[in-house]
Amino acid sequence: MLRNSEPERIAALHQLGILNTNTSEYFDAVTRLVAEMFGMSGAYISLIDSDRQWIKSTVGFCPPPSANQRDQTFCDHTIRQGRVLMIEDTLLDPRFANNPLVTGPTGVRFYAGAPLVTPEGYAIGALCVIDTKPRALSEADRDRMTGMAALVMSHIMLGRAVGHVDSVSGMPNKYQMADDLDALGKRHAGQQRVLVAIDMPDSARAFEIVRVLGVAVYDQLIRAVGDRLKLLFENRAHLYHLTDARFAILSNDEDTQGFIDYLQGLEAQLQAPLLNLNIPLNLPSFGGIVAFELCPTAAKDAPRKAAAAVNQALIKQQRWSVYNNAEDERQQRAFRLLNDVQAGIEADQFQLVYQPKHDLANGACLSAEALLRWNHDELGPISPAEFIPLVEKTALIGPLTHWVIRTAIKQVSEWHADGHRVKVAINLSAYNFEEPDIVQRLSDVCREFNVDPRYVEIECTEGIWMEGSGILKTLHDIRALGMSLALDDFGTGYSNFAYLQKVPATVVKVDQSLIRNVHANPRDQRIVRSLISLARELDYQVVAEGVETEQSLGLIREWGCHIAQGYHFAKPLAAPAFLQHVVLYSGSNAAVGA
Numbered sequence: 001m002l003r004n005s006e007p008e009r010i011a012a013l014h015q016l017g018i019l020n021t022n023t024s025e026y027f028d029a030v031t032r033l034v035a036e037m038f039g040m041s042g043a044y045i046s047l048i049d050s051d052r053q054w055i056k057s058t059v060g061f062c063p064p065p066s067a068n069q070r071d072q073t074f075c076d077h078t079i080r081q082g083r084v085l086m087i088e089d090t091l092l093d094p095r096f097a098n099n100p101l102v103t104g105p106t107g108v109r110f111y112a113g114a115p116l117v118t119p120e121g122y123a124i125g126a127l128c129v130i131d132t133k134p135r136a137l138s139e140a141d142r143d144r145m146t147g148m149a150a151l152v153m154s155h156i157m158l159g160r161a162v163g164h165v166d167s168v169s170g171m172p173n174k175y176q177m178a179d180d181l182d183a184l185g186k187r188h189a190g191q192q193r194v195l196v197a198i199d200m201p202d203s204a205r206a207f208e209i210v211r212v213l214g215v216a217v218y219d220q221l222i223r224a225v226g227d228r229l230k231l232l233f234e235n236r237a238h239l240y241h242l243t244d245a246r247f248a249i250l251s252n253d254e255d256t257q258g259f260i261d262y263l264q265g266l267e268a269q270l271q272a273p274l275l276n277l278n279i280p281l282n283l284p285s286f287g288g289i290v291a292f293e294l295c296p297t298a299a300k301d302a303p304r305k306a307a308a309a310v311n312q313a314l315i316k317q318q319r320w321s322v323y324n325n326a327e328d329e330r331q332q333r334a335f336r337l338l339n340d341v342q343a344g345i346e347a348d349q350f351q352l353v354y355q356p357k358h359d360l361a362n363g364a365c366l367s368a369e370a371l372l373r374w375n376h377d378e379l380g381p382i383s384p385a386e387f388i389p390l391v392e393k394t395a396l397i398g399p400l401t402h403w404v405i406r407t408a409i410k411q412v413s414e415w416h417a418d419g420h421r422v423k424v425a426i427n428l429s430a431y432n433f434e435e436p437d438i439v440q441r442l443s444d445v446c447r448e449f450n451v452d453p454r455y456v457e458i459e460c461t462e463g464i465w466m467e468g469s470g471i472l473k474t475l476h477d478i479r480a481l482g483m484s485l486a487l488d489d490f491g492t493g494y495s496n497f498a499y500l501q502k503v504p505a506t507v508v509k510v511d512q513s514l515i516r517n518v519h520a521n522p523r524d525q526r527i528v529r530s531l532i533s534l535a536r537e538l539d540y541q542v543v544a545e546g547v548e549t550e551q552s553l554g555l556i557r558e559w560g561c562h563i564a565q566g567y568h569f570a571k572p573l574a575a576p577a578f579l580q581h582v583v584l585y586s587g588s589n590a591a592v593g594a
């Protein structure tokens with residue numbers, strides 16, 4: 001039965017993905033064969049798009065591009081008719097007598113075309129023969145044409161199936177899903193659907209199964225997972241096998257809430273053990289759910305959102321996670337920032353600012369903490385509190401820190417050249433201490449800019465990472481260069497004192513969260529006071545960071561803190577402003593500030 005909805009016919013043609021593809025030996029062999037079989041001067045396979053004819057293969061027939069306009073073609077009549085169309089003499093047929101293909105150089109006088117009909121009944125094109133003299137095909141020959149057209153069609157379907165079916169499970173794959181979403185987006189724009197991405201099992205478990213039971217058993221298991229999903233979602237959804245152990249479920253109708261409720265009620269069915277080679281296996285499953293509106297971009301957006309949601313489910317180790325826009329935007333921004341770090345370094349988007357540190361004995365400012373700033377070309381200023389935690393989880397912290405080290409030490413050399421013996425503290429991340437050449441690099445940069453390493457302090461936060469192999473040696477080597485070592489954010493984290501004793505730190509920086517409200521909070525007062533006294537007893541120099549008020553300053557000074565840093569003195573400053581600050585708080589002026 002031929003179907004004649006034109007939009008659906010076009011969608012069916014586009015879904016086949018054959019338009020604008022390369023030449024194919026198979027189709028060329030068919031056109032050659034058909035031309036020879038019937039002794040014709042030409043044969044071709046045409047596909048009829050919304051307003052044009054596209055020729056997949058041709059022999060002996062080369063229509064000018066203008067003749068491919070849909071209303072100029074013979075084949076458009078063939079597909080409308082839905083069975084073989086034969087024009088014994090084009091000059092005698094009023095539909096074609098004035099057609100340029102007939103009157104022009106191609107001189108077509110005979111045409112016979114058999115429609116290419118999809119299994120669903122859409123005529124998407126035709127297999128045709130032409131000749132330059134009038135003639136006729138017997139009924140038997142016309143049947144042969146129909147038979148050849150069916151062969152062409154099944155080859156098109158097969159070619160599509162090869163790229164659209166998963167080779168392990170035999171289920172439709174992600175390309176089929178994209179095509180289906182595309183077609184739905186056109187046919188049912190505005191309707192709601194639910195797309196679910198489900199990992200069953202997750203990749204860690206999958207790896208374990210492959211390792212213990214082998215690939216063949218694993219593949220069998222994946223097929224069993226597919227079968228289970230098919231049973232659970234029969235008549236409710238389309239299923240796809242996306243990759244390895246990830247499947248997708250696309251709901252059939254508009255009742256999105258009903259579908260989500262159904263999913264969330266599937267606890268026991270998903271949990272039930274799968275029998276594989278008589279070994280019952282309980283597979284964990286993690287699913288990401290997105291409800292979305294069908295639209296032209298849904299094929300791109302919905303799978304990405306479902307993937308983002310399943311990542312959330314994996315991170316939280318929960319069975320279902322519903323797509324969360326804010327979370328997704330956060331992740332996308334994080335990804336973008338990481339992606340842009342390298343280019344940002346090259347484009348000079350990073351800058352160091354210097355926050356003064358004051359000696360509480362005399363108020364003088366002779367040192368600073370170098371703090372990184374990023375002025376992203378499109379996103380604007382980005383706080384290190386946002387990008388450092390991202391970057392330090394990747395190897396990108398290597399080149400970024402290297403830039404910081406060079407910039408800070410070069411700055412110190414300039415200050416020294418101007419006669420200001422200022423010391424600078426540089427923040428390093430845990431990863432930096434694992435870089436095999438970190439000590440060498442620190443030493444090389446000091447030598448390059450002729451800076452005595454005693455004017456450099458390295459800040460790092462204490463943590464379990466310090467117990468990593470080789471870290472202690474690196475810390476000792478940094479100290480051996482002559483640099484001092486400060487434990488940043490002290491009092492908030494790990495604080496394994498037994499271990500800290502082995503760390504060759506010279507300074508502790510009491511964390512700002514403890515200092516900021518110390519004037520008002522008796523509990524913080526007790527903690528800070530004991531931290532300062534403990535640190536002093538262990539011979540550390542004590543720095544308080546986040547000093548914002550006169551009262552806090554008074555307290556920490558009374559408890560014996562050596563150095564203070566905070567908004568009470570100054571925010572982090574650009575290099576020239578910092579130098580002015582140093583001049584203001586040096587020597588006789590110093591006591592005024594502190």
Ligand code: C2E
Binds near residue numbers: 388427429489548
């Ligand atoms: P941090 O090393 O503990 O630096 C101190 C942070 O506290 C700085 O924030 C500073 O601006 C802020 N601060 C100082 N005094 C006050 C105060 O009185 N009140 C308040 N509310 N804040 C104060 P910033 O510059 O945003 O840096 C945040 C964190 O980013 C730093 O904490 C450090 O962990 C990291 N970071 C900054 N620059 C670098 C860098 O070059 N390398 C590495 N690895 N990390 C860096």
Ligand code: MG
Binds near residue numbers: 369427459488
């Ligand atoms: Mg710091």
Ligand code: MG
Binds near residue numbers: 489509511512545
């Ligand atoms: Mg800190």
